[in-house]
Amino acid sequence: MRQEIEQIAAAEQNAYASTGPGYVAGVDLGGTNLRLALADMSGRILARWSSSTAAIRGPEAVIQLIWVGVKSMLHEVAAPPGALRSIGIGVPGITDVKNGIVIATSYLMGWRDIPLRALIEKELNVPVIIDNDVNMAATGEQWFGNAKDAADFVFLAIGTGIGAGIVLNGKLHRGNRWAAGEIGYMLVPGAAEIPAKSGEPGALESMIGGEGIKNQWQKLGSLDESAPPSELNATEIFDRAVDGNIRAKELLCQSATMMAQTIYNISLVLDCPLFVLGGTVGMHPALCDAAQKMLDQWIVSGGPRLVRSSLGTDAQLLGSICAALQIAQASIIPSAVCANSD
Amino acid sequence: MRQEIEQIAAAEQNAYASTGPGYVAGVDLGGTNLRLALADMSGRILARWSSSTAAIRGPEAVIQLIWVGVKSMLHEVAAPPGALRSIGIGVPGITDVKNGIVIATSYLMGWRDIPLRALIEKELNVPVIIDNDVNMAATGEQWFGNAKDAADFVFLAIGTGIGAGIVLNGKLHRGNRWAAGEIGYMLVPGAAEIPAKSGEPGALESMIGGEGIKNQWQKLGSLDESAPPSELNATEIFDRAVDGNIRAKELLCQSATMMAQTIYNISLVLDCPLFVLGGTVGMHPALCDAAQKMLDQWIVSGGPRLVRSSLGTDAQLLGSICAALQIAQASIIPSAVCANSD
DSSP, rough: OOHHHHHHHHHHHHHTTTOSSSEEEEEEOOOEEEEEEEEEOOEEEEEEEEEEETOOOSSSHHHHHHHHHHEEEEEHTOGGGGGEEEEEEESSEEETTTTTEEEEEEETTTTTEEEEHHHHHHHOOSOOOEEEHHHHHHHHHHHHHHHTTSSEEEEEOOOOOOOOEEETEEEEOOOTTTOTOGGGOOOOSSSSSSOTTTTSTTTTTTHHHHHHHHHHHHHHHTTTTTTTOOTTOOOHHHHHHHHHHHHHHHHHHHHHHEEEEEEHHHHHHHSSSEEEEEEETTTTTHHHHHHHHHHHHHOOOTTTTEEEOOOTTHHHHHHHHHHHHHOOOTTTTTTGGOOOOO | OOHHHHHHHHHHHHTTTTOOEEEEEEEEEEESSSEEEEEETTTTEEEEEEEEEETOOOOHHHHHHHHHHHHHHHTTTOOOOGGEEEEEESSSSSTTTTTEEEEEETTTTOEEEHHHHHHHHHHHSSOEEEEHHHHHHHHHHHHTTTTTTOOSSEEOOOOSEEEEEETTTEEEEOOSOOOTTEEEEEEEETTTTOOOOOSSEEEEHHHHHHHHHHHHHHHHTTTTOOOOTTTTHHHHHHHEEEOOHHHHHHHHHHHHHHHHHHHHHHHHHHHHOOOEEEEEETTHHHHHHHHHHHHHHHTTTTEEEEEOOOOHHHHHHHHHHHHHHHHHHHHSSSGSSSSOOO
């Protein structure tokens, strides 16, 4: 796999050979937001750009929006369009890195078998690398964040969706069909006993994903007129728990238990010492602390260490920049720098 | 890791250099039985030997028994003791392959931090390699069984205990503390909600391990005077299910569900296409068929394929022989032949 990706990088580089100093773009393509960053060839971010994708679902419209953002950032640093060397894109779904195809995104976007790399390369005329967004974030954490220099770790993202980026021996493990780490479907005690149907939120996701927590909160609120407002989001609910609200504390405890069970199950398979927690829900300090306490109680011989991401939502962007740098200039970035192959 | 094991192999080989044709021994050290096989340098089994270990718990007594077995097999093929080149040993517990230490066996044997490799080398004066028995079995399956030529697969053993040998990119993944694949502790719906205490059977093991199934059967039997005898073992209970006994069918269905949930959870992490089922319980055809049907229903896009081991209890022995061959004569067995490093 590593060799294959290096071959892609070499081919992409030859096809789009250019000279002089340049820039790379990292893209975090989310279900609700598109975030871009422009970096120089050392990976330093020089400009940022973002836009809502709430009303935009088709790949063509997303590509046009990426193009608008890239031009805007290049303009900001007074560089011509030809100065862009490559783009790295994190996609919220199962992604065939080798062939540049988005196999399936979550139920929110609904993409299936979209040849995103080819479509963007045709439009923007630069080499592109695409990967699952959580894998991109894991790469970001490995090179710039709390997993710096860690040979083995799991980046666990809990936001609206849930996913894991798995790094073993310094390299991403992507799985046989690019679906390793799709743990939003995990079956743990208290969640559904059989998996969700295709296209529906996974068993775990519907319990401790952002929407799942919100839904449970709303159900609890409807039973209790003295409860805080029902339109709180997951992090606000956890904040209420910290403030002492009993129902919110129950929900925090349940979420921490299921997160700890999930981390425990992943650890049984991989025996991995470090979990970096990302995503708006996963990064909540109270959730992280509660899950760590449970794991420490369960595994007396020393369970995995949980640390909150220090990069936050920049993890995806930085990982995408790292991947873009790799395909832009393999000669100045040793292949080992971007461990995005397995 | 691979390099480290090759270094061990080279050091062991130099320390015990010998000439002429020779033999290697594979050892399957179980909680109730010790099984040995003697093979020539091509891996062909020439003799076998076995003994009960029911009353034997201490490492010294086990080592003496191995020595008795090895001498008996060498005698059987009319070879002198000096013809033995190396021994590979599969141990039922967490095993530090690099340092040759049995970190912890199951509650049945109760070993902790036993320097088994050094103890046997001192006694038998040949190079020794030790590894977890399920890892040894995975190696056996990879080179002689139903995972032949598979780059990625999981060997799932369900007997009294439950464990998985995980092969990724052709190599065993052993984990950071040699504990990858200890899935007898997995938390799935219907099992315990928090992990078992240290030294107790794992949450999953107590439900679908051989003893767990037997215990549940006995409880069911005590409620129903018309039930078949309560002293049946797990495979006999599954046979009764095939014959139509309703309580046995319920237990088979519950076991298949939990096995399918476990395989599903492992698949979410690893995205692995093939599971080879071993162990006396795991190999029961009715269990395998029922779990495969569930997985096919749950994962419409094509879930993992389950196949029963074609080697049975020989998987461990053959894997141990393979590992022994590697350290005996790395020059005639390419290092790639025995993928027992990660």
